Amino acid sequence: MKILVLLKEVPVVSEIRINRQYLTIDRSGVGKMMNPADRHAVEAALVLANARGGEVTAITMGPESSESILREAVSLGVKSAYRLTDKAFAGADTLATATILKAAIDATGPYDAVFCGASSIDGVTGQIPAKLGTMLGYGILTNACKIEIGDEGMTIDRKAGTGYEKLTAAFPLVCSVTEDANTPRKPSIKGRTASKKLVVEVMDNEKLQIPAESLKSPSKVIGLFPPPALEKGQMIPGEDPEAAVAELVELLQEQAAF
Numbered sequence: 001m002k003i004l005v006l007l008k009e010v011p012v013v014s015e016i017r018i019n020r021q022y023l024t025i026d027r028s029g030v031g032k033m034m035n036p037a038d039r040h041a042v043e044a045a046l047v048l049a050n051a052r053g054g055e056v057t058a059i060t061m062g063p064e065s066s067e068s069i070l071r072e073a074v075s076l077g078v079k080s081a082y083r084l085t086d087k088a089f090a091g092a093d094t095l096a097t098a099t100i101l102k103a104a105i106d107a108t109g110p111y112d113a114v115f116c117g118a119s120s121i122d123g124v125t126g127q128i129p130a131k132l133g134t135m136l137g138y139g140i141l142t143n144a145c146k147i148e149i150g151d152e153g154m155t156i157d158r159k160a161g162t163g164y165e166k167l168t169a170a171f172p173l174v175c176s177v178t179e180d181a182n183t184p185r186k187p188s189i190k191g192r193t194a195s196k197k198l199v200v201e202v203m204d205n206e207k208l209q210i211p212a213e214s215l216k217s218p219s220k221v222i223g224l225f226p227p228p229a230l231e232k233g234q235m236i237p238g239e240d241p242e243a244a245v246a247e248l249v250e251l252l253q254e255q256a257a258f
């Protein structure tokens with residue numbers, strides 16, 4: 001089987017500062033890491049490769065620093081890695097990003113399965129997996145909390161309200177993976193050696209040949225605003241729990257909460 005995992009380099013959230021004047025993220029001097037859900041996508045891809053035979057490739061679109069997450073994936077068992085970069089890819093929204101990733105999949109695939117994180121911790125749209133699956137015409141399994149591998153495809157459990165939905169798709173498919181899906185393995189010594197020797201293949205638009213028209217980002221940021229401040233909570237003091245509950249119910253009824 002030919003299996004792909006898509007990896008995104010994201011800022012270390014605890015180090016991010018917000019520019020209060022422009023409400024933008026100040027990324028200067030902020031550390032970078034592999035998007036947390038992508039670690040679980042790597043694990044799911046390696047489990048499938050072990051179960052069905054085959055190799056896992058990793059692709060990221062990002063600056064040179066993002067090669068470190070490709071090396072990390074190779075230390076875990078991924079065999080080859082591509083980085084997509086071009087001036088024409090700058091400022092890509094989710095549609096343009098999915099278009100670029102699809103072009104890379106066409107150039108390096110076809111793949112039987114493409115694994116992604118369920119969503120990134122910086123963009124947080126969760127749109128890439130479904131957009132990509134639609135563009136590729138593959139089966140789409142999103143937000144997998146549990147993955148079962150079958151002969152012809154995969155079945156996932158997806159959180160839906162207080163329960164789970166079971167969804168099945170045949171190969172080829174795109175599957176987005178949550179942090180509940182598995183426990184990522186640790187790097188092996190063999191993997192660490194392979195990651196040091198890894199030659200990342202860099203692909204620009206001369207290689208991918210995506211028409212300028214398809215790289216346009218239709219979404220526009222028209223405004224930024226902080227979320228409303230949380231209202232101050234109200235404490236109900238007292239020793240008697242029953243009296244406190246009665247007072248709470250009265251207060252909620254007054255405020256027409258139920």
Ligand SMILES: Cc1cc2nc3c(=O)[nH]c(=O)nc-3n(C[C@H](O)[C@H](O)[C@H](O)COP(=O)(O)OP(=O)(O)OC[C@H]3O[C@@H](n4cnc5c(N)ncnc54)[C@H](O)[C@@H]3O)c2cc1C
Binds near residue numbers: 006128219
């Ligand atoms: C109008 C607009 C302008 C933007 N301009 C910029 C900009 O100038 N610079 C910038 O850095 N971002 C920009 N972005 C953000 C950029 O669109 C997103 O980072 C990107 O489209 C991925 O979206 P997401 O993080 O929400 O992905 P999600 O759908 O939340 O990610 C899910 C999974 O998809 C995969 N994935 C996502 N992104 C990548 C990637 N790059 N490579 C490989 N796999 C990936 C990963 O497996 C990830 O876990 C812009 C967004 C908008 C709407």
